[in-house]
Amino acid sequence: MSASSPPLLRVQNLQVVYASVVRALRGITLEVPAQGVIALLGPNGAGKSTALRAISGLLDLHDGAITQGRIELSGHSLLTLTADSRVRAGVVQVMEGRRILDALSVEENLLAGGFGMGLQARKELVESAFTRFPLLRERRRQPAGYLSGGEQQLLAICRGLMRRPRVLLLDEPFLGLSPRAVGEVSELIRRISEEGVTVLLVEQNAKVALGLASHGYVLETGKLVLDGPAERLREDPDVQEFYLGFGREGQRGYHELKRYRRKRRWLS
Ligand SMILES: Nc1ncnc2c1ncn2[C@@H]1O[C@H](COP(=O)(O)OP(=O)(O)OP(=O)(O)O)[C@@H](O)[C@H]1O
Ligand SMILES: [Mg+2]
Missing domain, CATH: 3.40.50.300 (P-loop containing nucleotide triphosphate hydrolases)
Structure with missing residues (x-):
């Protein structure tokens, strides 16, 4: 660093x-x-x-x-x-x-993220989230649970930014x-x-x-x-094998894990 x-x-x-x-x-x-x-x-x-x-x-x-x-x-x-x-x-x-709070609207979710702040400041921050993502503005009154998974994640991050x-x-x-x-x-x-x-x-x-x-x-x-620097980790054979080859969805169970345990160099 x-x-x-x-x-x-x-x-x-x-x-x-x-x-x-x-x-x-x-x-x-x-x-x-x-x-x-x-x-x-x-x-x-x-x-x-x-x-x-x-x-x-x-x-x-x-x-x-x-x-x-x-x-x-x-x-x-x-x-x-x-x-x-x-x-x-x-x-x-x-x-x-x-x-996110499924039953609350998109806008209410954002406002809830600014809990404890003044209403005016919260409204301005909601406005900046809407400017960032016009889709959230379009769907401001819909229950947040109706958003797709990706949209919910964007909403969750925008709520954190509040x-x-x-x-x-x-x-x-x-x-x-x-x-x-x-x-x-x-x-x-x-x-x-x-x-x-x-x-x-x-x-x-x-x-x-x-x-x-x-x-x-x-x-x-x-x-x-x-x-290490991200670039170096991307090139590290252990990181490539265990993390870049397959993610959580693709984890192939015990055999790959065993092979990984045998081969990994970073603990040896
Ligand atoms: N509330 C808890 N009580 C007891 N053990 C816990 C609790 N929460 C987590 N652990 C244990 O602490 C360890 C670390 O858990 P943690 O949730 O931080 O892992 P993680 O890296 O975030 O995993 P994942 O990728 O599955 O989210 C695990 O062994 C887990 O079982
Ligand atoms: Mg976790």
């Missing part, structure tokens, strides 16, 4: 347990610079969502706790802040599975989307990053994630096993 500017977000030696026993993160250290997209990759159960929850302050909801380590935003510890104060400090998470984040934490935004929708969502991520919002992108779709990111980290069973 570049030494020229201090990181916006710094996670040091972070350890997390669930229910006092499940060690989900075993000391991870990562840095998110003040600009661009950083990818956090890893298979099911690696601890990706846990890392995001620790950063956004949502571990309590899952009976999780940080047992060791530091999380800093611009050099200030986030650990003593509630989830809501972290949002106000600029750390906003968009959860896995596009948690809080004017400095860093947006995205948990598997491409999950279950068609290739076309993946293209639209990645275009949105690229644009918001160009507009100055830093993105920490958790994904299993390494191909798309490493296409957007400048730097990537690979997490496995609670530990970082690899990190």
